Amino acid sequence: MRHRSLLSFLLTIAAGLALTQAACAQGVRIGTEVVPDKPAGSLRLATYNVLNLFDDLDDPTLSGQFDDWYDQDRVLRAKPESERQAVAENIRRLDADVICLEEIESYDALIAFRDQFLADMGYEYVVSIDVGQERGIENAVMSRFPLSDIKVWPDLDLGGVHPENYGPTGKNWYAGQPITFRRSPLRVTVNVPAERSASGKPYALTLFAVHHKSGRYNDYWRDKESAKIVEFIKQMEAEQPAINVAVLGDFNAQHDENVLQNYFDAGMIDLYGDDKGFPVEPRLTHESDRRIDFILVNRNLANETDFNTRVVLGTPVRAKGADYRNVPAPDGYASDHMPVAVNIETADKPGTPAKPE
Numbered sequence: 001m002r003h004r005s006l007l008s009f010l011l012t013i014a015a016g017l018a019l020t021q022a023a024c025a026q027g028v029r030i031g032t033e034v035v036p037d038k039p040a041g042s043l044r045l046a047t048y049n050v051l052n053l054f055d056d057l058d059d060p061t062l063s064g065q066f067d068d069w070y071d072q073d074r075v076l077r078a079k080p081e082s083e084r085q086a087v088a089e090n091i092r093r094l095d096a097d098v099i100c101l102e103e104i105e106s107y108d109a110l111i112a113f114r115d116q117f118l119a120d121m122g123y124e125y126v127v128s129i130d131v132g133q134e135r136g137i138e139n140a141v142m143s144r145f146p147l148s149d150i151k152v153w154p155d156l157d158l159g160g161v162h163p164e165n166y167g168p169t170g171k172n173w174y175a176g177q178p179i180t181f182r183r184s185p186l187r188v189t190v191n192v193p194a195e196r197s198a199s200g201k202p203y204a205l206t207l208f209a210v211h212h213k214s215g216r217y218n219d220y221w222r223d224k225e226s227a228k229i230v231e232f233i234k235q236m237e238a239e240q241p242a243i244n245v246a247v248l249g250d251f252n253a254q255h256d257e258n259v260l261q262n263y264f265d266a267g268m269i270d271l272y273g274d275d276k277g278f279p280v281e282p283r284l285t286h287e288s289d290r291r292i293d294f295i296l297v298n299r300n301l302a303n304e305t306d307f308n309t310r311v312v313l314g315t316p317v318r319a320k321g322a323d324y325r326n327v328p329a330p331d332g333y334a335s336d337h338m339p340v341a342v343n344i345e346t347a348d349k350p351g352t353p354a355k356p357e
Helices: 006-026 081-094 107-117 219-239 258-265
Strands: 042-053 098-104 125-128 138-143 147-152 157-161 178-180 186-192 203-211 245-250 293-297 305-312 340-345
Touching: 042 081, 042 107, 042 203, 042 245, 042 293, 042 305, 081 107, 098 107, 098 203, 098 245, 107 125, 107 138, 125 147, 125 186, 138 186, 138 203, 157 219, 178 219, 203 219, 219 245, 219 258, 293 305, 293 340
Parallel strands: 042 098, 203 245
Antiparallel strands: 042 340, 098 138, 125 138, 147 186, 157 178, 186 203, 245 293, 305 340
């Protein structure tokens, strides 16, 4: 861990408080500003696409279209300091015990970010594994509890090949190539020791941190990705019937699309599965006014999930309908995605699974 002076650290905290005050002053357009309480024995689980958390160090193995240092307009890809500070402050506000992150450049970039902005948050356990994605981004987990059973599946054949066309008339860059994970999911098991659990017994929770393929016409690709993850889950549940499983991250799809239906058909439960009658804005997760970031829990974990604590943390975003390509981001901007979180009671509770009410 890099050492920072006390003065520098205090300045970082002060800047974060200023960002929080600015965000609260201007209000939020989507999500909510209120984070529920977290009682003793609860684990707050979260996911957050932090939008290109790149550092300012050049990776010589990446160049051209996928250069990690410059984009095609020769603009530095490194995430601006103000946005990194805003991301950190949102993580502080959320105070998750375990947070899955999407669009991380590398383990080193994440550790540098943690040590600069979140050194006092207790995220002792960090996993971020290069999965060979051309742009260099990957999924990651920061946790206050030990992590085990860590695995990724880069280049895993998902069956079939990419079609010739992208949409009605476009040419598919990957036509004829085998379909693989665009960004491999990251699997970890969170291990809560007995002295910190609600039951006084060890508690375990297996996570799949996901970032499904983006793009309107890549639904076939997302469908393949989610179907394979469902296979993994079914195999684990067959071998360990009492296992707790969550799939969380950026799905690049909404709840009524095939990628989500694959999970629902396998018994996974959406935190906001009670969409009917629920106010729209507090549950939207992307500045395009969509809900594309999810936490899904299996039947076992649903018994321990406090659905009353589900939250989409609102953060500053552009005005409704604004084009991000030519409209500057507002003050306090961190990402085009909102963090999503929920409390888990760390005590196994067999029985009929709970559902959102």
